[in-house]
Amino acid sequence: xxxxxxxxxxxxxxxxxxxxxxxxxxxxxxxxxxxxxxxxxxxxxxxxxxxxxxxxxxxxxxxxxxxxxxxxxxxxxxxxxxxxxxxxxxxxxxxxxxxxxxxxxxxxxxxxxxxxxxxxxxxxxxxxxxxxxxxxxxxxxxxxxxxxxxxxxxxxxxxxxxxxxxxxxxxxxxxxxxxxxxxxxxxxxxxxx
Numbered sequence: 001x002x003x004x005x006x007x008x009x010x011x012x013x014x015x016x017x018x019x020x021x022x023x024x025x026x027x028x029x030x031x032x033x034x035x036x037x038x039x040x041x042x043x044x045x046x047x048x049x050x051x052x053x054x055x056x057x058x059x060x061x062x063x064x065x066x067x068x069x070x071x072x073x074x075x076x077x078x079x080x081x082x083x084x085x086x087x088x089x090x091x092x093x094x095x096x097x098x099x100x101x102x103x104x105x106x107x108x109x110x111x112x113x114x115x116x117x118x119x120x121x122x123x124x125x126x127x128x129x130x131x132x133x134x135x136x137x138x139x140x141x142x143x144x145x146x147x148x149x150x151x152x153x154x155x156x157x158x159x160x161x162x163x164x165x166x167x168x169x170x171x172x173x174x175x176x177x178x179x180x181x182x183x184x185x186x187x188x189x190x191x192x193x
Contacts, residue, residue, distance in 0.1 A: 005029055021128040026135055031152035032127060034176050038159030039120045042072065045168050046116060051109050059167040069116055070104035072162045076119035078141065079151050080126045086137045086148065087130065127152065157182065 009029075013022060023032060046069050054066040063071075078096035094100070104115060130148060138145045146154065160179050163170035175183060 002030070005033065021125070023128055024130055024132045024135060026132050026149075027127070027130065028135070028149045028152050030178070031149075031156055034179060035152045035156035035159060036124065037176070038156050038163070039076075041170070041174065042069075042159050042163045042166075043113070043117065043120075045163055045166055045170055047113050049109065049166075049168060053168065054109050054112065057167075058165045060165045063165070064105060065166050065168065066107070066112055067101065067105040068162050068165050069112055070101055070107070072158055073112075073116040073119040074101055074104060075158050076116075076123040076155060079139070079155055080119070080123040082139045082141055083123075083126045083130065083148060083151065086139045087134050089126075089129075123155070 009022070013020070023029065046065075049065060054069070055064055057063070058065045058068045060068060074096045077094055081093050081096070084090060104112065107115060135147075135149045137148045139148050139151060141154075156176075157179060160175055161183055164172065164175075164183070172180065
């Protein structure tokens with residue numbers, strides 16, 4: 001964590017007082033910041049799209065803008081649920097498979113944006129609840145198992161790539177420098193998650 005980020009975190013803790021949730025000291029602060037900023041950036045673009053614009057094509061061949069947003073929301077939900085499973089915090093599980101994606105793509109704009117917002121909030125709560133020892137746990141995702149500390153980086157990549165794939169005003173120069181080199185043109189035409 002950079003000194004500016006450490007200072008900002010210390011000031012936030014002082015303002016919020018006892019009882020507030022914070023990321024563990026060993027949480028991947030930079031990756032979490034990129035993911036949280038990516039979620040805000042994508043939300044600003046997505047909430048500005050009309051119903052017709054959502055049904056229009058994205059930069060990802062064969063995908064509508066609504067499908068891109070739905071995929072990001074379901075990835076957030078899937079990561080949150082996988083983290084809960086890895087830490088023994090099991091409960092009701094929502095589907096995140098292809099059928100769920102097909103359904104979510106058809107949601108009206110307001111419902112789709114609420115799904116995306118709720119999924120991001122859920123994921124952030126789970127990240128904040130991870131203890132120091134839990135950040136090293138293996139998390140089983142559809143593509144295989146990864147350490148919990150890699151989930152923010154994975155989701156940040158998806159969020160920022162999705163913003164570009166919406167083809168609705170996102171600019172490459174807005175990408176965090178740590179991701180700009182990773183998100184090359186072939187990535188934007190290849191696998192999404």
